[in-house]
Amino acid sequence: MHETVDLTFDVNGTERTVQVEPRETLADVLRERLALTGTKVSCDAQVCGACTVLVDDLAVSACTYLAVDADGRRVRTVEGLATDGRLDRLQQAFIDHAGFQCGFCTPGMLMAATALLEDDPQPGRDAVIHGLEGNLCRCTGYAHIVDAVLAAADRPATTDRPGAMDRSASADDAGPAA
Amino acid sequence: MKRVITRGAAPMPIGEAVPRRDGVDKVTGAGRFTVDLGMPGLAHAKVLRSPYPHAEIRSIDTAAARRHPGVIAVVTADDLPDVHLEYGHALADHPLIAKGKVRFAGEPVVGVVAEDSVTAEEALRLITVDYAPLPFSTTPEASLAEGAPIIHETPGEQRAHRGFVEDIQRDHPNVCSTARQAWGDIDDAFARADLVLDGEYRYPRSYAFAMEPYNAIARWAEGELTVWTSGQHPYMVREDLAHCFGLPLSAVRVIVPYVGGGYGSKSYTKVEPLTAALALRAGRPVKLVLTIDESILTTRGDAATVRLRSAFDREGHLLGRQATIVLDTGAYAENSPLVGRKAANRLGGPYRIPALEVTCTSVYTNTNPASSFRGFGAPQVTLAGESQMDEAAERLGIDPVELRRRNVLRPGERPWKTARGIDADLLADLDLASEALDWGSPLAPGRGRAICLSASDAGSEPMTSSILRVHHDGSVTVTCGSTEMGQGSSTVLAQMAAGEMGVALERVHLLQSDTAAVSYDRSTGASRTTTLMGLAIQAAAKDARAQLVQWAQENLAPDGPTVIEERDGVHIGDAHHDWGAVVRSFFGGSAGEVVGRGYIRRHGATAEMPPFWEIGCVGVEVSVDESTGVIRVEKLVTVGDVGCA
Numbered sequence: 001m002h003e004t005v006d007l008t009f010d011v012n013g014t015e016r017t018v019q020v021e022p023r024e025t026l027a028d029v030l031r032e033r034l035a036l037t038g039t040k041v042s043c044d045a046q047v048c049g050a051c052t053v054l055v056d057d058l059a060v061s062a063c064t065y066l067a068v069d070a071d072g073r074r075v076r077t078v079e080g081l082a083t084d085g086r087l088d089r090l091q092q093a094f095i096d097h098a099g100f101q102c103g104f105c106t107p108g109m110l111m112a113a114t115a116l117l118e119d120d121p122q123p124g125r126d127a128v129i130h131g132l133e134g135n136l137c138r139c140t141g142y143a144h145i146v147d148a149v150l151a152a153a154d155r156p157a158t159t160d161r162p163g164a165m166d167r168s169a170s171a172d173d174a175g176p177a178a
Numbered sequence: 179m180k181r182v183i184t185r186g187a188a189p190m191p192i193g194e195a196v197p198r199r200d201g202v203d204k205v206t207g208a209g210r211f212t213v214d215l216g217m218p219g220l221a222h223a224k225v226l227r228s229p230y231p232h233a234e235i236r237s238i239d240t241a242a243a244r245r246h247p248g249v250i251a252v253v254t255a256d257d258l259p260d261v262h263l264e265y266g267h268a269l270a271d272h273p274l275i276a277k278g279k280v281r282f283a284g285e286p287v288v289g290v291v292a293e294d295s296v297t298a299e300e301a302l303r304l305i306t307v308d309y310a311p312l313p314f315s316t317t318p319e320a321s322l323a324e325g326a327p328i329i330h331e332t333p334g335e336q337r338a339h340r341g342f343v344e345d346i347q348r349d350h351p352n353v354c355s356t357a358r359q360a361w362g363d364i365d366d367a368f369a370r371a372d373l374v375l376d377g378e379y380r381y382p383r384s385y386a387f388a389m390e391p392y393n394a395i396a397r398w399a400e401g402e403l404t405v406w407t408s409g410q411h412p413y414m415v416r417e418d419l420a421h422c423f424g425l426p427l428s429a430v431r432v433i434v435p436y437v438g439g440g441y442g443s444k445s446y447t448k449v450e451p452l453t454a455a456l457a458l459r460a461g462r463p464v465k466l467v468l469t470i471d472e473s474i475l476t477t478r479g480d481a482a483t484v485r486l487r488s489a490f491d492r493e494g495h496l497l498g499r500q501a502t503i504v505l506d507t508g509a510y511a512e513n514s515p516l517v518g519r520k521a522a523n524r525l526g527g528p529y530r531i532p533a534l535e536v537t538c539t540s541v542y543t544n545t546n547p548a549s550s551f552r553g554f555g556a557p558q559v560t561l562a563g564e565s566q567m568d569e570a571a572e573r574l575g576i577d578p579v580e581l582r583r584r585n586v587l588r589p590g591e592r593p594w595k596t597a598r599g600i601d602a603d604l605l606a607d608l609d610l611a612s613e614a615l616d617w618g619s620p621l622a623p624g625r626g627r628a629i630c631l632s633a634s635d636a637g638s639e640p641m642t643s644s645i646l647r648v649h650h651d652g653s654v655t656v657t658c659g660s661t662e663m664g665q666g667s668s669t670v671l672a673q674m675a676a677g678e679m680g681v682a683l684e685r686v687h688l689l690q691s692d693t694a695a696v697s698y699d700r701s702t703g704a705s706r707t708t709t710l711m712g713l714a715i716q717a718a719a720k721d722a723r724a725q726l727v728q729w730a731q732e733n734l735a736p737d738g739p740t741v742i743e744e745r746d747g748v749h750i751g752d753a754h755h756d757w758g759a760v761v762r763s764f765f766g767g768s769a770g771e772v773v774g775r776g777y778i779r780r781h782g783a784t785a786e787m788p789p790f791w792e793i794g795c796v797g798v799e800v801s802v803d804e805s806t807g808v809i810r811v812e813k814l815v816t817v818g819d820v821g822c823a
Contacts, residue, residue: 002296021296023296031214036207037207037210037214038206038207038208039207040211040213040389040390040438041213042389042390042391042438042470043470044469044470045470048389050389077207078205078206078207079206079207079208081205081206082206087202087205087206091205091206092205094201094205095197095198095201095202095205096197098198100201100204100205100664101664101665101666102388102389102390102436102437102438102439102440102663102664103200103203103204103205103209103436103438103664104211104388104389104390104438104439105389106204106205107207110205136387136389137389138386138387138388138389138439138441139439139664
């Protein structure tokens with residue numbers, strides 16, 4: 001029905017090749033072709049930051065980034081943050097500091113914060129607020145998110161809490177498979 | 179002979195901050211929202227919407243769209259003769275797809291189902307609708323003016339059982355509902371007043387912007403309907419779907435995974451009937467995901483014009499309040515009759531007012547429908563009431579906090595004769611806010627402070643149930659119809675179940691919001707879940723424990739020693755038996771379970787309405803840039819009078 005092209009890129013450390021339509025956004029490809037639904041789409045207009053992912057270490061809005069432009073590049077999403085079943089320091093800090101409620105903005109917020117800490121490992125409060133300006137949260141009022149990022153900046157880059165991922169919540173147990 | 183002793187009654191494990199149970203799901207991206215779900219054979223829908231605020235639909239040409247490759251179904255109202263198109267919470271005035279005419283710009287007119295959403299969107303452009311534009315009204319004033327266009331020629335069918343019979347009146351064809359609240363002698367109050375304030379306050383239309391847009395998946399199988407939805411009230415949605423499709427409630431299953439924000443905007447029914455109708459015609463499971471633009475067109479908060487008069491004596495005591503409130507309801511009733519009812523109930527605030535008279539009229543306009551948003555009714559009227567409290571303080575030369583102290587209701591005092599007494603300590607709340615804001619300290623130039631209060635009759639209605647199952651290994655499954663939408667219900671409700679049964683939190687599984695698997699709960703909203711579902715879980719645990727103790731007596735201690743009920747099981751002689759052992763003893767084998775039932779209704783502790791009061795207490799210090807007028811909130815203080823936590 002629609003013309004497709006090959007896209008080869010690194011997604012969370014694994015090389016992937018997928019056939020995509022030239023019009024498809026990076027968010028479409030991650031969510032629909034690679035089943036990486038952690039990346040959320042809300043405004044779909046590069047305003048809210050929910051779809052933030054890292055392309056070659058730069059935070060971008062996946063909802064308006066053409067997938068074909070990621071060819072040959074390195075893409076990181078929220079699914080790539082935890083390693084070997086261990087949450088990374090930002091993920092753990094978001095849990096410890098109540099940095100989320102509904103959780104819909106959280107993946108984008110975590111990726112924007114990841115880029116922020118890679119760029120500025122010891123940001124002050126104002127720098128965190130400035131760094132997260134492109135990400136909307138409608139639940140928390142932001143204060144706990146900023147607290148979480150500042151706390152993560154004070155921790156070593158990997159968490160030492162084995163088993164932190166053992167408990168999974170149950171709200172979607174009855175849902176269909178993605 | 180009583181042979182059961184209870185010792186160490188189960189304490190609630192409240193006051194302990196445990197990690198959120200949805201935490202790992204939400205920081206890893208593993209947690210699924212409806213918008214993340216898929217299934218084999220899933221088709222995708224898009225909606226063609228009216229560009230006119232009010233127009234007759236003369237004809238719709240869908241032939242080219244139907245021929246477009248990849249299109250599965252093109253659906254208009256004419257394609258749904260077997261569906262009851264109109265649904266609604268207070269009254270069924272809202273067609274799931276426009277029939278004959280459109281009443282707001284953005285109303286769904288045609289639905290297209292295709293193999294993918296891009297193909298569906300392409301097909302929308304191939305549809306031609308011939309509209310005959312009609313005169314329209316976009317404000318309540320215009321809707322009530324002489325010769326105004328009539329938005330609903332015939333009134334919607336009343337949903338009498340939803341409790342709006344008195345408020346749904348058709349004095350004027352563009353009036354949706356009228357709520358009244360009155361007590362005392364209002365004329366006498368104003369006759370005795372030393373100070374009368376009279377003002378008009380306008381509250382704008384608003385949009386909640388839940389970050390997950392409205393979306394749903396509908397699947398038909400064997401004549402039964404399953405819907406996954408971002409809506410927060412699975413049981414309300416089930417009822418509207420049953421109504422639209424002529425199904426018994428038992429043939430409709432509504433499942434709500436995590437919800438990406440709501441703030442009231444995902445209350446009641448939104449995209450589910452349309453999605454189900456499209457799936458019915460497509461013969462395939464269908465997913466409909468609105469854009470944020472479409473979500474804005476789907477529901478907003480009610481705009482209000484509040485004309486308020488307040489009467490005070492010279493000591494600052496409120497003698498009376500009289501108000502006329504007009505709500506801009508938009509094209510369909512949605513939940514506005516309840517917004518109006520709550521605005522009338524909440525206008526008095528947390529104050530002792532000898533006389534009050536409120537009329538709140540919800541008016542249809544040719545704009546997108548209004549419904550719940552953040553304590554609906556309260557913000558609209560609190561703006562007016564608290565503005566006049568500050569104005570009275572200034573006019574009477576009384577400190578604004580002191581003026582409020584002189585008027586606030588004391589614990590147990592009833593705002594009106596038939597209402598539950600206030601279950602909050604407002605003087606203490608004011609003290610906390612004043613202290614935190616350093617009330618009374620000198621202010622820098624260009625700065626100002628205020629502390630405001632509100633009181634909401636919260637909790638909706640006590641119509642809630644829970645089933646709690648204790649398995650033969652002693653672990654617990656507790657089920658509830660309350661939705662996890664960020665408020666933390668998945669954690670606090672599990673904590674309550676763990677505490678009531680004396681088991682570790684890790685051994686409790688909480689199943690939420692699947693109407694085929696959990697028992698009835700009216701809704702998730704009005705801050706009701708922790709209190710009302712908490713009570714239901716407590717009652718279910720009590721019921722399970724009573725059965726377990728009886729089973730222990732009959733099966734583990736027949737004619738034998740006393741059974742001592744403990745927190746996590748029973749003690750008989752020298753032996754402790756956990757709940758799993760008691761379950762196994764009842765079934766006489768290696769397995770089984772006990773089922774505890776909890777029902778919460780207008781009975782006992784929840785007999786009086788409202789189920790509880792919700793107090794708002796907020797203080798701010800703001801600065802105003804006198805050259806630009808820019809206002810900046812320099813300090814914000816909120817006090818939550820939450821009771822036992």
